[in-house]
Amino acid sequence: MIENIEELRKEATQFNLSNLDECEKFRIYFLGSKGKLKDLFSLLKEVPADKKKEMGLALNSLKIELENIYQNANNIQNKDISQDNEIDWSRPGKKINLGSRHPIEIVKNEIISIFEGIGYSISDGPEIEDDFHNFTALNFPTNHPARDMQDTFFIEKGVNELALRTHTSSVQVRVMENTTPPIRTISPGRVYRNEAISARAHCFFHQIEGLYIDKEVSFADLKQNLLYFVQRFFGPKATIRLRPSYFPFTEPSAEVDVSCTICDAKGCNVCKNTGWLEILGCGMVDPNVLINCGINPEEYSGFAFGMGVERLTQLKYKVNDLRLYSENDIRFLSQFKSVI
Ligand code: DAH
Secondary structure, three states: OHHHHHHHHHHHHOOOOOOHHHHHHHHHHHHOOOOHHHHHHHHHHHOOHHHHHHHHHHHHHHHHHHHHHHHHHHHHHHHHHHHHHHOOOOOOOOOOOOOOOOHHHHHHHHHHHHHHHOOOEEOOOOOEEEHHHHOHHHOOOOOOHHHHHOOOOEEEOOOOOEEEOOOOHHHHHHHHHHOOOOEEEEEEEEEEOOOOOOOOOOOEEEEEEEEEEEOOOOHHHHHHHHHHHHHHHHOOOOOEEEEEEEEOOEEEEEEEEEEOOOOOOOOOOOOOOOOEEEEEEEEEEOHHHHHHOOOOOOOOEEEEEEEEHHHHHHHHHOOOOHHHHHOOOHHHHOOOOOOO
16 A cells, blocks of 8 residues: 555656646546545555555645645746736836936037047056145146146055045046157046045035147147137136136136126126136146156147036036035935037
């Protein structure tokens, strides 16, 4: 009898239960009123009395096993079918919330694409910078008061002085050190200054540096490049004016204003009734800087410019508090949509 039980168990576990029909066959064959299990139970009466209890228990546990096999297989097949039937292909899809680009990123990308369009490459440099690249090569002599123009976050003082770069002009130096002119590049990046955070100042912000070095580059080329950029960025009616200024790394140096795009240069509180908005600094690369970077100033000349991305973003989107850019407030950020 025990062999019969084992044989039936083996037969049941090998049974193909891959669809509902098979499950039904299984039920009839093993568990049905004329099924194999019933046959075995009917053999019980021929078992000697002292073995009856043992065989009864073995048979009962086989019965439970077979019922479980059947139930599980049946459940699985039913579930597959019911899932198939439940799919409603006409139901609207689940809404996926699309993120938006950060306004600084949108404006940065726009500036990059304008300059890329006139042949500028993109270059990058480290945010932790040494004294040579951030200051010395750019013609800031040691102890020169011009170093105080930019409140620096120092990481390591002394011979191997390291600091968070105060401007992206440091990338100019790195590019000139490693490239033979002609050079035409822009360097976007984050910069740091030790300033109290307010609506108008922040301890980190973003700049885009521009550098053009070749034979016979003139101030007129600088002006034309900047005018082209401004008209692409602010619209064809925008004009620029250059005011003499001072930067250690350019000579002559200038600050560039754009005609106020908010009031059409008529005068408003953003341009403080002047009709002009300051947007960037620029100049002809000082020959000392070229020498410091291994470029012969007798052979090459060039211009450089540097602009603040936050400043341009403020003008474009009329945002008047710099702190909004780094607070991660979703109500602020989700208002910006871009194609780039
Ligand atoms: N590095 C300057 C700053 O952070 C901006 C600047 C001015 C960059 C004039 C230039 C330049 O390349 O020619 O304020």
